[in-house]
Every structure is written in structure tokens, then in C-alpha cells.
Amino acid sequence: MDSLPPQPRVSTHDGSPSQLWSHALVFKTRSTVGPSFTSLHTTSATTSSSSLPPVVCYNGGEWNGKECACPQGYFGYQCQSLLYSFPIEIPEVINATVTVIVKVIHRNFTQDLNNVSSPAYQNFSALFKQQMDKVYMGNDLSEYREVIIRKLLNGSIVVESDVVLEAGYTSEYQTLFSNLKNIVMAKIKNETSVIPTNISKCQDSVLCYNGEATVVDGTVKLGFDPQEQCARGAARGYAQFYYVDELDGRLACVTKCTPGTKSQLNCNLGECQLQHSGPHCLCPNTDTHWYWGETCESSLSKNLVYGIVGAVVAVLLVIMVILTVFLGRSQRKLHRREYDPSREWQREGIPGTFQNSGVWEDRTLREDKFGLENGYSHFRPSLEKVDPAAELHIQKPEVVTTTL
The missing domain is CATH 3.30.70.960 (SEA domain)
Incomplete structure (x- = not known):
């Protein structure tokens, strides 16, 4: 009995990848045509101990006191893994x-x-x-x-x-x-x-x-129908996805997820998994890239995305700073306009305020920039040093009458 190298991990019944690794045991039988036929029976590398308590056996498996006895098409400690290939018994x-x-x-x-x-x-x-x-x-x-x-x-x-x-x-x-x-x-x-x-x-x-x-x-x-053997040997509900193909120089029942076949589904960097709806590619999510697509043919660099997002955030921060500065300046200007005390004296019609009654000037002086009209119109008293609490004493005016 010879031993083959470990096979890649295979699919579980619920679509999640199994972490079990399997080994193949080779049993040779005599044949009158060609080389001796090798029958590939896959067994789980996970060992069970008789001291372990009974576990749940999935997909119709039964606990026999030491391990789960898996039905046709499954293997693994709990019968959760699908066989992606098995040999065809070829008659002499x-x-x-x-x-x-x-x-x-x-x-x-x-x-x-x-x-x-x-x-x-x-x-x-x-x-x-x-x-x-x-x-x-x-x-x-x-x-x-x-x-x-x-x-x-x-x-x-x-x-x-x-x-x-x-x-x-x-x-x-x-x-x-x-x-x-x-x-x-x-x-x-x-x-x-x-x-x-x-x-x-x-x-x-x-x-x-x-x-x-x-x-x-x-x-x-x-009298020999290999496709019928594939249907009998496949797990229940998956027979339609198995077909006859050459694997390592001999006939075998395979799926599109079986490595080494001519019709193997190319998932690029992804992993092919057989589900109830058929073979599908599970795309990876690495430290550097995201992958997607029917065969994981599309990818996107995470560094590129992070760089673009960072640049967008930086631009937004700059725009926010600029807007904040302009908003602050406009608020200060608006505040000065609202509370400018120098304008109060120009209001007309309010008792106790200054009133611009105009200044008479000759017509030739009205358009002169140094004229009195222009001078008074641009006059702004400075009230910053005026103490509003100071009392102003004005002598009571006396009425003087004259006789003509």
C-alpha cells in the first residue's frame, strides 16, 4: 500500500472551506489491460480517540464509537468535507x-x-x-x-x-x-x-x-457506464456536477473544482468550492488586495484605495480650514458694521443726535474734493476715548430780551 501526497483542502457541506487536509491511500488491483489499476480512497488525516465523547456526524454520518462513518461522497472527522474526485472501477x-x-x-x-x-x-x-x-x-x-x-x-x-x-x-x-x-x-x-x-x-x-x-x-x-458510477458515488444532491475525465492518466469522477483536470475552473487566486448550486470561486481578501468576479479575475489594491481616501480627506480638511477662515473674517466684518458707534451720529430724526443739515457752497466748489460738502460727508468722529460715564455739565441758558 502506497501513500500519495496530501490533497488540497476541500469543501464542507455548508459552503465554508474545510481546514482538514486529506491523504490518499492507494490500493492496487490487477488488470489485463495497461498498468495496474489504482483505486483512490480518501481518508481524513484528523485522528480520533476512543476517549473522546461522541460528536455530531453531519450529512448522514453515524458515530461508530470511534469516529463518524461517512456516507458516500463525504469524508472528515464529522463528515463535512466533499470528495472532489474518486476513481472509476474499470472492468478487465x-x-x-x-x-x-x-x-x-x-x-x-x-x-x-x-x-x-x-x-x-x-x-x-x-x-x-x-x-x-x-x-x-x-x-x-x-x-x-x-x-x-x-x-x-x-x-x-x-x-x-x-x-x-x-x-x-x-x-x-x-x-x-x-x-x-x-x-x-x-x-x-x-x-x-x-x-x-x-x-x-x-x-x-x-x-x-x-x-x-x-x-x-x-x-x-x-455494459460499462462510468457516468453511472459517478452518479452512484457522488454525495446526494451533487451527482449532476460530477463527470468522467482523466486524472493522473486514469479515468475518474471529477468536478470543475478538481485540480489537475482539463476542465478545471480557473479561480485565479481564489478557491473553487462545490456548492449545492454548482462550482463557485471563493475570492480571497489579502493584506494588499481585494478580489471579486465570477472567477476572481478583478482586483483592487488596498494601498491605492487608502491613498485615494487619504487624499480626499486631506482636501476636505483644507477646504474646511479655508471656509472657516473666510467665515471668521466675514463674521468680524459683519460685527463691526453692526456695532460701529461712529454711524450713530449720522442718524437723522432721532432726538439728541447729530443732524446733517447740509452746507451751502458755491456751485464751483461742490465738485471739489476739498469742498466742505465732501469733507462733512466723509467725516467720522472718533468716540473711542469718550467716557460715557462722565457727567457733562452745561450752564443753563438764560433768556435775554431786548427792547427795541
């Missing part, structure tokens, strides 16, 4: 059948021919098989084994039979049996196309045929 020889229908003429169908135990059926069957052996045997069809009668029908005698072929396994076995079917067709067509000349012999010692009624089924029924 492959059987195939070709259905042939011929019409025997110059003989009458009787009810005894419906009873396989009757002498009439036994005699006719022996004569038909003997004649078919002569037709099919030969160096060009060494794979021929026998003819099996399936039905005898009325219409003279219509015989439905299977021509049994047998050949050693090769990777091109389907092409081989397709070619053998063509040989069978050519032989039976040649035999049934002969026009009988002695009718009495056709009724007694030989069988004569109607060549136009000869039918050869174009489908070869193979």
Missing part, C-alpha cells in the same frame, strides 16, 4: 450489445413460439443461433460472443435479438464498439440480402430472410 473486459431485427420468411408463426419451453421454440432458437454464429464469427469480428433472442413476433417470424460483443478495456472503448457495430451491420445485411432459390430448404433446414426488413439499432448498449 467490457460487454456490449447490438440489437438486430430480421424477418424469417417461408415459415409460419405458431403459438408455440411464444413459449420458450416448447420444442418448437427450442428448435427454432437453436437453428437461428447456429446460423447467426456462422454469420458473425470470423477474424474481422473476433469480439463476437453470442446471439440472444429477445422476442419472436408474428409476420412470418420476426426475430429481435442482441448480438453480444466483448473486448478488453481501452481508453477508446466507445470508438472500438462503434466500429464493431458497423461490422455487425455489414455482416447481417450481407446475409439477409441473399435471395433464396430453394424454398423447401427455407422451410426445413435453413433460414431465409427478407433483406428489406432487416434493422440494426444504431445505439450500442455498453
